[in-house]
Amino acid sequence: MMDIKNLIVILLSSVLVNNYVLTRFLGICPFLGVSKKIDQAMGMGISVTIVMLLATAVTWPIQNFILDAFGLGYMQTIVFILVIASLVQMLELVLKRLIPSLYKGLGVYLPLITTNCAVLGVTINNIEDGFTFIESMVSTLGCGLGFLLAMLLFSGIRSRIDERNIAKPFQGIAITLIAASFLSLAFMGFGGIVENIFA
């Protein structure tokens, strides 16, 4: 029972409280780059979630059984980048052959997230937080969903911004960044809530 409660806390806090984009400021480039249309934002969000889950499933054993065993914790970043990059390439090959429709749907997003900082951040943070394998996977799922949520919310906001009269100095990327900061402020408000609900 404690375990399930613990997992729910991890899931909710990684979706809302520690949202990777809006409170930890990782993965900002796809957040600003691919959030113009809702369907594209959706595609990117789902691809990132899948890649994050796969990356954690591979990097957690590598860290715990190979790197830690030989005392090579300091090589973490380099090994993880290497593993994640080749993992995404493999996923692309497998999808292209086995599920062509999904491959077409994900399209250009897969190669784009090869070296996404949010994916690397999730895997490293899982290790630093000292999670078990199950906890890591749940936390990763939460991070992916949080990323998807942030993308969807922000693409909705941007489609509304496009249709408004914006003062000239604020047009384009300026108003986008301002909107992003407001969204981020709103998410900061979740701080401490999830832990206290179950306390």
Add this chain to the structure above:
Amino acid sequence: MYDILIAFAIVSAVGLIAGILLALLSHLLHIEDDKTVKAVRECLPGINCGACGFKGCDDYAAALAEGKAKPNLCVPGGQAAADEIGNILGITVEPLKDVVAFVHCNGNCEVTTKKAVYEGVKTCRAASQVYGGPDTCRFGCIGFGDCAIACPSNAICMRDGIAHVDTSRCLGCGLCQTICPKKLISMVPQETAAVIMCNNKDKGADARKVCKNACIGCKKCEKTCPQNAITVVDNLAKIDYDKCTGCGACMQSCPTGCLKKVFFPNLEEDFGPENL
């Protein structure tokens, strides 16, 4: 010294394993590009305009090779591309239909009114989000000319609050069709007899209240048409151009005059060049 060697060995091993796996996978899962698709793709212009209804030239070529699409759908490639594709696939090609964009609205300033004064951003897309636009008819042309801006060949001009298409300039690419928030524009064969000049799907009495030129869904045309090419769906006449022979019987039967042969072969002559 020993530590460095171990780190070196392990990172190299991880890289090597990943590399070998990638090489194996790409060898095992390699897909030979279909030669027909490649040949068909080379006949297409490659500008990915989307007029064929597919995601791009690659997508259309794939559909053609599988026999899922007709070869005469490429508008920029025209008859030449269609013939070449027909040769490669060994199928007979129907002559290309010359289509032009047509705006299904005749609600000009004289026959319909505004329900509100709209002062927001002057685009149809923005205006249509505010209570369906400023016009009393919620189906009609808003008249800010999103289609005219989208048109790559400057074939659309706004006149009396509605969009008109210059058929001599129209390429038939269908970009205006996708941009119109009211879905007013469709592609019709250039040699057609009649087009329906209305998009109002309300009942006859309600449609008439908001616009004098509206289709009232009386079904007279449906009964008159000898080819059964016209059907009234949702109180609005719809012409099946595959069946239409161009006899023009429907135009005489229409009580509101919204079935017409109205084309603007050269808007420059009709309205003067300054309006384009």
